[in-house]
Amino acid sequence: MYFSFETIPAFVWAFVTTYVIYWIKNLRISRNEPPMVPYKFPIIGHTLDYLFNADKFLAECRQKYGDPFNLYVFGQVTTIAGNEIAHEIFRTDTFSMTSATRDTFPLYLIIKSLDDPETIERMIKTIREGITTKLSLYTGRMQKQLMIAINKEIGDCSDPKLVITAKENFSRMVSRPVTDVLVGQEMSKNEDVIKAFADFTKDFTAIVGLPPILSFIHPKVHSHVITLPLRFGWNPIAKHIITVKKNLKPVLEKRLKDKKILGDKYEPPLDIIEYLMNKPEYETKVITDDYLNEICELIFIIVVASIHTTSRHLTSALYDFAGRPELWDDIYEEQVRIDKECNGELTSQHINKMVKLDSFLRESLRTFDAVTAVPHRCLETFTLKNGMTIPKGRIVQTSLMDIHYNTTAYGPEPRSFLPYHGLENNFSASRTDKNYFIFGSGRHACPGRFFAVNEIKICMHKIILNYHIKTPSGKIEKKVQVGPFVSPPVAGLIFENRKK
Ligand code: HEM
Ligand SMILES: *[C@@H]1O[C@H](CO)[C@@H](O)[C@H](O)[C@H]1NC(C)=O
Ligand SMILES: *[C@@H]1O[C@H](CO)[C@@H](O)[C@H](O)[C@H]1NC(C)=O
């Protein structure tokens, strides 16, 4: 094609026109839609309020426009669902979290099997059957791994020691029990594998962690640009998958061989790789590279769903504890009593008896202060019970603040920390509820929540038994708020051995 400088403006015009048309079309909102909150500047819309003042802004809109309402953020109309509407969104399969997070968290570029909807179903089934129902059998092993982790990451604190918690520092602590459960006791001794699992999510998020500024042009432009390097084969996290594959191969081969030699006498180890190998769809006679890939991809999807989330909330709960001296004795007492009762060897009954710790953790999760929960995309035009319609393709954000800071459920000061609210009302930390959405709700509620809560409780139980924990300032440390997102504080935690 003949190409000159004159053709460039033509391209620019074509480009601009396309997007203006797109933009106008996108803003033509049908009559039955949730009300659009007015805004001053075209294109920018509510983006700045959403980025810099999300909590207050959403609360004001909720007051003026009810639930739900529409905002114009990052060049897209977004529906915000609150306390009344969110349940309807979470209850139906018409709204999909996987579809909504595909562009901002394009893991499918690295883990190809994520493009197959069956993979997700298989993973959820694996978590339910392989982890949740077997949780009591894993308790001893989780305790052992967490003790190794605590000794390694925190260690002897005869003199008070400031432990850095920033940059996902505790993910290695969580990675140990997860490694043990997923790939077994042989591999849980392998520091390379533990590190690969701990760092995978962090390294992936670092690649795609740009704010969606390019979405002003078109939401797709953003996802195309951030993933360009990945599309061209630059994959700095492939090394983690290679590490795991290399170490997994001899383990799987040995198990196949043992099974063949021992026959009925083979004693299957309890872990997820064994669970998978015994499924008809994973039956094999040789461990080929394709087979390893298939197993590894499923394992890594579970790793992504589990380690980063659990370590964030463990870290945050430790800060919540360290900043509230008035709770130290009461919660410590419960842990000492249970420790004596079980002689240091926890079973799931003992974990169930940690009711104060559980209630404390629930409160830490409730007041985590993320402004919005996981987004959902509307797959087919949907009519809400109140008669409003949500068009196909729309992203619906859930206003977590509106759900978690509800005065009917949590009293006149719903933003204050109510450590024993769960205990007094018989709500456990892993139980979802209409005013407790940290694990989602409905059919797709987090299947890993029982595992996550157990891990955090065992870990906190052991830490509280062994150390005094303080914040450097002696006060409650502030979390790091970036737009509607939040991370645990980064001040560090001061640990000191308890005298026994
Ligand atoms: C404190 C830690 C965790 C938090 C706060 C958390 C939170 C969530 C949330 C909010 C959802 C979306 C639920 C919905 O759409 O209704 C979810 C889904 C999911 N989580 Fe977790 N999670 C945690 C730990 C884990 C762990 C340890 C695992 C795996 C063992 C896991 C596996 C999953 C999976 C597979 C889904 C998708 C479920 C589906 O789409 O049906 N999560 N999680
Ligand atoms: C956590 O931070 C401390 C201090 O910077 C460091 O010595 C330690 O290795 C870190 N731990 C992990 C798991 O990164
Ligand atoms: C609190 O939540 C309940 C249940 O979702 C709801 O019925 C009630 O109206 C909410 N209260 C306020 C003050 O929003």
Ligand SMILES: *[C@@H]1O[C@H](CO)[C@@H](O)[C@H](O)[C@H]1NC(C)=O
């Ligand atoms: C507490 O809740 C659990 C289920 O969440 C239920 O089985 C139990 O009976 C309840 N206990 C009381 C005292 O209400």
